[in-house]
Amino acid sequence: MTSAPIAVALDAPDLETAARWAAAVTPHVSTVKVGLELYLRYGPDVIASVRGATGVQVFLDLKLHDIPNTVAGAARAVARLRPAILTVHAAGGHTMIKAAVENAPHTRIAAVTALTSLSEADLERIGVRGPASDAVRRLAVEAVGAGAQALVCSPREVAAVRAEVGPGIMLITPGVRPAGSDTQDQARVATPEQAVADGADLLVIGRPITGAADPGAAAARIAGALRRVLSA
Numbered sequence: 001m002t003s004a005p006i007a008v009a010l011d012a013p014d015l016e017t018a019a020r021w022a023a024a025v026t027p028h029v030s031t032v033k034v035g036l037e038l039y040l041r042y043g044p045d046v047i048a049s050v051r052g053a054t055g056v057q058v059f060l061d062l063k064l065h066d067i068p069n070t071v072a073g074a075a076r077a078v079a080r081l082r083p084a085i086l087t088v089h090a091a092g093g094h095t096m097i098k099a100a101v102e103n104a105p106h107t108r109i110a111a112v113t114a115l116t117s118l119s120e121a122d123l124e125r126i127g128v129r130g131p132a133s134d135a136v137r138r139l140a141v142e143a144v145g146a147g148a149q150a151l152v153c154s155p156r157e158v159a160a161v162r163a164e165v166g167p168g169i170m171l172i173t174p175g176v177r178p179a180g181s182d183t184q185d186q187a188r189v190a191t192p193e194q195a196v197a198d199g200a201d202l203l204v205i206g207r208p209i210t211g212a213a214d215p216g217a218a219a220a221r222i223a224g225a226l227r228r229v230l231s232a
């Protein structure tokens with residue numbers, strides 16, 4: 001059985017919890033994601049321990065956003081960890097994204113367009129006017145032009161982004177919630193089935209899996225639903 005295109009967000013307070021979640025979900029999913037909470041507490045060692053415990057690919061979500069020289073150095077610093085994916089903010093602009101791409105040559109650089117926690121009203125308050133999908137498409141084009149091989153967007157925009165950038169770019173969607181589950185701090189959400197039907201290549205899912213009484217069973221359930229969509 002091939003694993004489903006899901007990156008489980010290991011947003012855990014400690015390494016023991018992250019390792020337990022990773023072990024529970026990795027029979028079912030392709031990827032685990034290490035984010036700021038674990039990385040800032042444990043540093044680079046967390047990558048080796050998560051990878052060693054599971055054997056699945058590791059997505060390092062640091063959302064780098066700084067001047068190009070600083071991002072170049074940060075990308076060089078983490079490149080030796082060989083994460084499969086590293087995030088940067090697309091709003092950092094062409095030169096910054098290019099600096100990440102050039103300095104982490106064995107890692108897929110994923111540019112985050114507009115955070116899925118922001119509603120259209122939130123975006124308007126920070127100066128992003130008009131439909132979220134317009135801003136996301138603009139950022140996507142900018143990032144791909146700078147060499148990003150992947151984009152992070154909400155599942156609500158994934159079809160529009162796919163139409164804009166074509167088939168060769170990996171589209172990653174957080175903001176995924178199974179029908180009936182709590183949206184929590186996410187604003188632009190859709191179900192896993194909808195995200196895949198609209199063209200997402202990898203779904204980032206955290207709390208709907210890690211907050212479940214049985215994270216392994218929750219991952220298996222979502223993976224099964226995705227398999228049915230992908231084989232239809």
Ligand SMILES: O=C(O)c1cc(=O)[nH]c(=O)n1[C@@H]1O[C@H](COP(=O)(O)O)[C@@H](O)[C@H]1O
Nearest residue numbers: 009035061114115116152174204205206207
């Ligand atoms: O880059 C990300 O992974 C990311 C981008 C984004 O726009 N929204 C977003 O939620 N994420 C991450 O995706 C995960 C979502 O977690 P849950 O809301 O618990 O499913 C978190 O680890 C976020 O840091």
